[in-house]
Amino acid sequence: MKQPLPELSPGVKKLRAIQRAFATGTMRPLTADLRMQTKWADGKPARQVVAGFIKPNDRLSSFERLEIYNKQYWFRLLDSLYEDFPGLRTLIGEKRFYDLSVAYLMKYPSNSHTLRDLGDRLEKFLKGEPRWIAPHRELALDIVRLEWAHIVAFDGEALPPLEIDALLDGGDPAKLRLGIQPCITFLACGYPVDDYVLAVRRREEPRGEASNAISERLKKRKTGKKIAQSKSEKIWLAVHRSDNGVYYKRLDPEAYLICTALRKGLPLQAACERAFRRRKMDPEFGATLQKWFTQWASFGWFCRVE
Amino acid sequence: MPANRFNNFTNYGIGIGLRVPHYQHILSQKPTVDWFEIISENFMVDGGRPLHVLDQILEQYRVVQHGVAMYLGSTDGLNRDHLRKLKRLVKRTNTPWVSDHLCWGSVDGRYTHDLLPLPYTFAAAGHVAQRIREVRDYLEVPVLVENVSSYAEFHASEMTEWEFLSEVVEKADAGILLDVNNIYVSSQNHNFNPYDYLNHIPHDRVGQIHIAGHSKFEKYILDTHDHPVLDPVWKMYAHATRLTGPTATLLEWDDRIPSFDEVHREALKAGKFCEELVRETAVT
Numbered sequence: 358m359k360q361p362l363p364e365l366s367p368g369v370k371k372l373r374a375i376q377r378a379f380a381t382g383t384m385r386p387l388t389a390d391l392r393m394q395t396k397w398a399d400g401k402p403a404r405q406v407v408a409g410f411i412k413p414n415d416r417l418s419s420f421e422r423l424e425i426y427n428k429q430y431w432f433r434l435l436d437s438l439y440e441d442f443p444g445l446r447t448l449i450g451e452k453r454f455y456d457l458s459v460a461y462l463m464k465y466p467s468n469s470h471t472l473r474d475l476g477d478r479l480e481k482f483l484k485g486e487p488r489w490i491a492p493h494r495e496l497a498l499d500i501v502r503l504e505w506a507h508i509v510a511f512d513g514e515a516l517p518p519l520e521i522d523a524l525l526d527g528g529d530p531a532k533l534r535l536g537i538q539p540c541i542t543f544l545a546c547g548y549p550v551d552d553y554v555l556a557v558r559r560r561e562e563p564r565g566e567a568s569n570a571i572s573e574r575l576k577k578r579k580t581g582k583k584i585a586q587s588k589s590e591k592i593w594l595a596v597h598r599s600d601n602g603v604y605y606k607r608l609d610p611e612a613y614l615i616c617t618a619l620r621k622g623l624p625l626q627a628a629c630e631r632a633f634r635r636r637k638m639d640p641e642f643g644a645t646l647q648k649w650f651t652q653w654a655s656f657g658w659f660c661r662v663e
Numbered sequence: 664m665p666a667n668r669f670n671n672f673t674n675y676g677i678g679i680g681l682r683v684p685h686y687q688h689i690l691s692q693k694p695t696v697d698w699f700e701i702i703s704e705n706f707m708v709d710g711g712r713p714l715h716v717l718d719q720i721l722e723q724y725r726v727v728q729h730g731v732a733m734y735l736g737s738t739d740g741l742n743r744d745h746l747r748k749l750k751r752l753v754k755r756t757n758t759p760w761v762s763d764h765l766c767w768g769s770v771d772g773r774y775t776h777d778l779l780p781l782p783y784t785f786a787a788a789g790h791v792a793q794r795i796r797e798v799r800d801y802l803e804v805p806v807l808v809e810n811v812s813s814y815a816e817f818h819a820s821e822m823t824e825w826e827f828l829s830e831v832v833e834k835a836d837a838g839i840l841l842d843v844n845n846i847y848v849s850s851q852n853h854n855f856n857p858y859d860y861l862n863h864i865p866h867d868r869v870g871q872i873h874i875a876g877h878s879k880f881e882k883y884i885l886d887t888h889d890h891p892v893l894d895p896v897w898k899m900y901a902h903a904t905r906l907t908g909p910t911a912t913l914l915e916w917d918d919r920i921p922s923f924d925e926v927h928r929e930a931l932k933a934g935k936f937c938e939e940l941v942r943e944t945a946v947t
Contacts, residue, residue, distance in 0.1 A: 365738065366786060366790075367786075368784060368785070368786020368787070368789070368790075369738055369786055369787075369790045371784075371786065371819065372736075372738055372781070372782065372784065372786060372787050372790065373738040373770070375782055375817060375819060376737070376738060376767055376770040376779075377770055377771065379779060380770045380771075380773065380775060383775055383777070383779070384773070384775065409818075410817060410818060410819065411815045411816065411817060411818070412815075412816045412817065412818055414816070414852070414853065414854060415854065416882040416883065417882055417883060419815075421882075422814055422815040422816075423815060425814040425815070425883065425885075426775075426777065426779065426814065426815065429777055430775055430776075430777060433776055433777065434776065437776075466773040466774070467773065467774040467775075467776060468772055468773065468774065469774060470704065470732040470734075470742060470745045470769075470774060471704050471707070471732065472776055473708070510711075511711050511712070512708035512709065512710060512711035512712070512713055512714075513708075513709055513710060513711065514709030514710050515709075515710040515711075539709070540709070540710060540711070598710075598711060601711055601712040601715045602712075
């Protein structure tokens, strides 16, 4: 939601040209030994291009001065992805995760003021370039979806929750629509990725914060015992927040159907009918349904439809 | 001069940055602290633990907002979504002023998440000043701009950094968040006398001061905020406070963060300079 760019004066146009050149150099991938590339984006010698707009000093060339920013850019952004996707990193290995992260940021540079959103297009990227996660495509995508849902649940929006009485007093179930808290994500997974990601997260430190300090290097972290890869198994999850903690709650498939139907805006009765179609032979299902709704309301999952 | 229109006529004393590793200590021990500075962007979220913690802090302490992503020097249009979230937070914290950096960090909608230096041109100064005015009008609180540490200089520059800072704040009628450590870092990286910087800015516009630690490398100094404040920076701080008067001061410590008590002790050293200054003033 940005304002349209105003007409720029010649002086500000020059400023913009400098900023574009600076950003081009800063956002170019580093070499294997973590240095700035010697060729500019258009193939010209980078030293020559950078010397055109940055002054050298008595200790550093123009190239070396821009290189400080180039390194900081990559250290900061790679560190952020490293913290946000520990499960994917553990699955595919540190080196491959590093290469994948660079490729991802080249294709989808940050378009948000906050590093929190840095991984919001990672699933899309991996679907388009599955070679990064071969031969674990489905498992890796499940992990990425769960890790992104974790970020959303951590600080996403939660509206005032509806109490169970308010739900039952809502009138005609054929017309009653219940909102689901925006910070909750429902996932249908082909692997028990909740166990996998929890095991990884227990091994690692919590995430840091944004500040204006800069890192000296790509941080090396200790990695503990190897975590066994999950075997294929269908699971259904709600990634939600309770008392400011993030939880992964397994759901019955029918519960998942109801929740996703409510999220899509279906009335309560229509959402429950989807589940009934699967469990029509179960005489206890009515009681089960009541138990679920009581529990979900106690978690604060429901809110008014906006 | 400590209370002025740029810090909303407050006299806040010595604060420290609110950081995650200290949450538990602060909430359980409730230490006596003049005020906390928060990084605005860490709390410009829609819910969850960050806001829950902030609300508890606000019950006990005064909080001031400091931003890292306004990018006042960018040539992209101002990010209205960012401003809307920032204003929502301003209402929540009741911060007497808001600060951000004299820098840019995004172009063509791509964000570097860094505080990048500007060429010191009159056109850039006018551009930034106009944006500061827009931001202040929208937020309805005083805006302070902070000098950044930098590692590069531009051929296009038409003036010194302190002349540029002065030009911007005079044009915008804005205040200064004077980061003494950043001046020191840049002075070493760009071979200028940091006292020339301190002596030639409009002192009556300084609403807040930052101090921090840095790291020295073979050919340059990095602004790492992972050390105690070093001696040359304390000396500059003493000089700065003589020029500005005792001013709300904040210690930044953002990496390799030690215990709360250690950070607080380091911050309180600044108070001694201010007390000494008050004593001297009383004598004269």
